[in-house]
Amino acid sequence: MNTSPARNTKVMNRFDLTSRLVAKLKNEEAVVGGIGNTNFDLWATGQRAQNFYMLGSMGLAFPIALGVALAQPKRRVIALEGDGSLLMQLGCLSTIATLKPKNLAMVVMDNGVYQITGSQPTPAAASADLIGIALASGLTNSSWAADEEDFERLIEQSLVSDGPMLIGVRIDDKPGTGNTRRDPVQIRERFMQGLGVR
């Protein structure tokens, strides 16, 4: 699947990585799943009240998570975004690098394609390095996860780090496993209850 520049990173699976991530959450951390497969797989790992599932607004997983992180500085916030979605909103990396929220972690699921719309290659797939872009945007704590074990180590680090962290993972071509229930008000209200706002 990945035609992106050669990297010393294993091709992993989105659902498996999302499950590993969720298993590490012990303190009601907020998780924002981006449009499409990232939120489908998040949904499939179990519907935690602190999960927010995006039904549209491609590219806004990181900005939404940033908002949650600013509003609740004591809570860790993790955003899951697809590579195609991130490409649509690269400027948010600079905003996050400038604001330096201590409690925000971001994961970009890089399959090199717009999988949910028919797996067309992204314009970045054959040329750009998203972690390189994040680093150049000022997100100095950005790296590719070499394998599952490395991913778990990076997630653990992100749950205690004192600045924003971005983790890139190369993933295979398996589609999302779940099917998020498309009820935006219910998703939003439940998330707010999960965050103790309601």
Added chain:
Amino acid sequence: MAAETARSWHEIVQQTLKRNEITLVPYVPDRVLTPLIKNLHADPYFNVFSTAREEEAVGIVAGAWMGGMRGAVLMQTSGFATLANVLASLVVPSQIPLVMFVSERGTLGEFNIGQSLVCRTMRPVLDSLAMEHHTCTRLDEFEFITDRSIKQAIATQAPVALILSPLLTGGSKKLDK
């Protein structure tokens, strides 16, 4: 009354945001908004910063609202024109009380045809989503409109656009910026 009318439009925005506990103000600038942005930056009550796109600012304010923090987004008309997708796919269906201040360009003396055409797309988009919006033209009504609109947005969980007409702000002296 004399003291009332002595306040500028941007002082009214600043005070009304405070009164309604709106602290988070991401923006993409417009020349007309310069004094407001400057004063908000100077006021430690606010967390005010620029974003790369208006859509991004809307995402941030939506996330903050869900986390219990109130925000408002500042932009110009062309910025609003980039928002139809996020309004229709996030803000309106999720019932998020997004407050937007839109500096109105493209009318009342515009010479840039692009700006004037972009401006014409704004109200149809707002109307097509049945979104509350007010065009603010008069200083004596401005605080009432702003304060009431913010309170209504929060009480009814619905977004609102407050359009700042050149009649209120004086518009841009350099209409091409």
